[in-house]
Amino acid sequence: MKWKDRFRFVRQNMKKNRSRVFMTVLATAIGCSFLIVLASVGFGLQKSVVADITEGRLLTQIMVHGVKESEKSFRQIGDDEIGYMESQDHVKAVTRRYGVQQSAEFRIGELQGHGQAVVVDMPSEAKAGFELAEGRMPQQDFEIVIGFNFAESMLTPEERKQMEEQRQDNADAEEPAAVKGEKTVSDKAKSLIGKTMNVQVVQRFGEETKSFAVPVTIVGIGKAPSREWLQDRYVYIHERVMKQIESFTQTAYGAMTSKNPEDPAPESLGQPRIYNEVYVYADRVENVKSIVERLKTANYATYSIVDQLDQVNAVFLIMKIGLILVGTIAVLIASIGIYNTMTMAVTERTPDIGVMKAIGAHPRTIKSVFLIESAYIGIMGAAIGTAVAYAVSFAVNLALPQIVRGLLDSNPPEGLRFSDIPPALTLICVAISLLVAILSGVRPAVRATRVDVLKALRRDI
Template identity: 50%
Template sequence: MTLKDQIKFVRQNMKKNKSRVFMTMLATAIGCAFLIVLASVGFGLHKSIIQDLMEDRLVTEIEVHAQMDDKENYKAINDRHIEYFEALDDVKAVTRRQMLQQTPVYEIGKYNIQANTLVTFFPEEVKAGFELSEGRLPDKANEIVVGYSFPEELAYEVEDGVNPYNEDGTVKEEYAFKGSLIGKTVQMEVKDRKDSTTAIPLTIVGIAKKPAKDWMTNSDVFISESVLKDVEAFTGTRGGSVEVEEEEMKDGEEKTYDQVKIYADNVQAVEGIVEKLDADKYETYSIVSEMKQVNMIFTIMKIGLILVGTIALIIASIGIYNTMTMAVTERAPDIGIMKAIGANPGTIKKIFLLESSCIGLIGALAGTAAAYGVSLAVNFSLPLVVENIFNEAPPENLLFSYIPWTLSLISIAICLIVTVFSGWRPAQRATRIDVLQAMRREI
């Protein structure tokens, strides 16, 4: 009996019991859809979190905080370390920043803002991806670049008791600065430990690019090393600190950096660079290590959800077992005739396994299609439900359900395995039917 004849025989038999076969396929489809939709929650949340991590920080970025010496003391990063980092293979850029150890007030006429201030080496920042929304980079000591939110947070000086800010922290329209800041002179007002103040005139020549996320703000001010030295000369302390216990700065003191970041040429190179730095006792952090932990947690979660979903398919397999058992009983005369004309028991078993496989495959394909529909509906409706019922805005770019093609293949494979095992016992029973008893319908 050829395979073509076997398929034809299976199709004829399935048509004889359309209702029973349809209900069995429906149960299989529901089980498969439940498995895929349940597991898709893990895949969706995993994809959303990884996407957030990828957008918030560059995946090629490695933060270097300090180095531990032989006495297990932490040493700040200096120029010697920077040269070592730049000499490493696959390093694209090494950014370094010094923080002004006080928060100056910046004034433009009657408008002012208090902002964090950093000394920045722009050539390496540009290599790392630093961009401007308008203007240019500084080429003189008294020129500065400000963060994207700096103009928005610049507020008109008001009398005591008047609040120039809205509830969300933004500046009210009547107190907000209007016009372009490019080319404007701003007075940076700093103070020393005795609360004496001085103003350093600076020119704004550029505004940094808007952060990737709408809720993120950046009102930092990027100054030159020359300006920092002027502040240190006024305060007499390292970094312009105003802390009383801060020691006075010594001549020839080694320059150190507060923020050092290494940018690799590609994601694959990050792990190798981190391993070299760890071997040299540098304290580092990279998003790759965080992604490893997140991936491990979600891998366990997805395996658990797939196992739970498989229970639904096992329940559906009971229906397949029942359908195939009844098929063996009803087709006893046909089995007897096939045996009488010399049909191989293996062929008889193959026919019933083929039928159970067809039921499982059709049910799996239908369930997969239904799962994709449910996934789309959930992703569309869930944000609306959260917003209308709980009066809260869902996280931006939340993907509650995501079905990769690998999940579909895994689910279809599990469904086929379960259905084949469900039809195995009835198929075995069919091969043991006695010819004479089958002809008499006395099984």
Template identity: 50%
Template sequence: MKLKDQYRFIRQNIKKNRARTFMTILATAMGCAFLIVLASVGYGLQQSIVKETMEQQIVTQIDVYGKEKGNNYEALTMEDIEQLEKVENVKAVTRKNQLRQMPTYTIDNYIAGTMAVSTYFPSEVKAGLELSEGRLPENPNEVVVGYQFANELKLDTEENVYDEETGEVKEEFRYSGNLVGKTITMTVQKDMESDEIREIPLTVVGILEEPTKEWMSDLNVYISQDVFEQVEAYTGTPGGEIGIDPDTLESNQVESFDEVQVYAENLEAVQGIVDELGDNNYATYSVVSEMKEINTLFTIAKAGLILVGTIALIIASIGIYNTMTMAVTERAPDIGIMKAIGANPKTIKKIFLLESSYIGIIGAIIGTIVAYLTSMLVNIGLPLILEMAFNDEMPEGLKFSAIPWSLVVIAVGICLVVTILSGMRPAKRATQIDVLKAMRREI
């Protein structure tokens, strides 16, 4: 019996029982769509979280928190910086120290209180530092400021200068001039018990680029190491910290850094650098390591969701089994004739397996189309519903559902396996029909 004749035989049976076959295909399609949509939630949230994490951080950046010595972690020193710079595929090693008191900055009749950070600009430039305007410092008393620093400069008045809703400085009280080329005065305290202060004039020569995310802000003033040391010498404490007695401090303290980042030449080199630093007892963090953990977590979640979705297909397989059993019963005379004229039992079994596969393929195609439509509606409608329900705006670019081709292949594969297994028993039963009984419709 030719394959073309087998398909003709299958189509004839489907035409005879359109309603029953349609309901079976519908149940299969619903099961397949449920599997895909359910698993797509895991894929969608994974994509959103990975995208958000990648946008928030430079993927080639490795944060180094300290070096393990015994049971403790020690702050990194210049010796460590030199060692880190020698690691293969390292492009730059940046280091920062934050002033341990909050200075005030004044220009004309405007004032702001924000952090001062000492940084080594040559390594920052290697790492990819860019300015929105101006240039990098060339002299000790030249500084660059964060993109939002000017918004923090407010008129020095007793009036309420802050907007009650946003918490930002009102437009009419905010500094509106161009800071580049202007001199600001940084005021630091000597200690908490006296009113003694020191004023250090600083020239703003550049403004950093705007942070990549809307919710991020950079208000810092980036000072030179010379200015940082001036404040330390004035207060007599590390980092210009106030509230501690300089006489209680050790005199032989080694200069260390609050924040150290290693930048790899490319993304592929990150993991190798992390592994080497780990072998040398450095405590590190990189976005690549976080991606591994996120992907592992979501792989487990997606596997669980696919398993739950498969249950729906297994339930649909009951309908397929019933449909195929009825088909064998109704076509007993046809099977008897086929066996009487010498049809191979394998051919008869193949016909019924093809029919159950046909139901599975049609159901999978319909289910996939429905799943894609549902996914689109979920991504459009669910954020609107949540925003209305909780009166809170959803993060931009958040995806609740995503259907990659791999998920479609997995779902269609599971659907076919389930439908074929459902047709195995009825197909085997068809090969066992007695010819004489079949002709008398006695099975």
């Protein structure tokens, strides 16, 4: 018997028992759909968590906290360590930052404000991908970049007075909307580009307090933070600006001496420079792990988002395997229906089996006919179940935010995806459904090959 004849024979017999076959296919479809939808929860939540973790963060970024000297002791990063990290293979850039150890005052005409001045190495920042929302990168030592939200902290005396009065009238009053992480550069911020700003610090000399100002030129505005609640009010300055501040304060990092003689004295000048924030950037994501391993071998304390993602993915992998195993139970329940349908098919077609045996059909041929039929049922059930699963997944993702808002009276996390069906999941679930369907038909198919020819051809008169 040719294969096309086998398929034709199977279709003809399935048409004779449409109702029974339909119910069996329906049970298989429900089992497959349940399996896909249940497993899709794990994929959807993983996608949401990973997106939340990686939002606005570079996968090639490695944070270096310090160098481990003992079990409980760490040494901060200095220039020697920076040179070592820059010499490593596949390292694109090493950024380092440290700040002025007092709140500086910034003045542009009548505008004034207070904030943190941070020393950065602009060439390494540019290599690492430091982006601007407006303007250009500094090209001279006394050119600076301001943070995205810095301009909103620069107020005239009248504006500051009005703000103080408003705070006194209503302690719970919200800040102006402009301060809340807007994503477009304000006209006020744009107007600061090209202007000269005085970075002013103070120091105590005995009983006298003196101030000192370093004029700098604003040439760029940093890109907005990736998160709405983050505020970038820093002023990014060059090492030369810090040295002028230190020459005035006579302390390292421009630290201010305390009025209380019992307080620890600020660090004196001439000490090796240490950095508060150090980041290593790999040239490719694939090289992050190898760089981290080399740094850890050299006793560097590191953190990489890739490490966190590995842990998250491991947890969700276990979760997805568990969900697939639970969903497979539904498919196994549907296999009982397939087994019952195939057993009845063998019983009803005993005369046909006898005829095939009488004309010399090989047992493998008879067995394949019933396996093809069970596979047909599995394929049709898997196809219908997959279509239903995609529809259910779409409906759940569409309706879930509305349900959360209605029941909890709050908005769900932005970008939450409760269900996600990647192609790999569909293939796995369809393969499971098809395999279970074929296995359900194995025993009835074997039984068909053992039918006695004489009994099969006997007719009751």
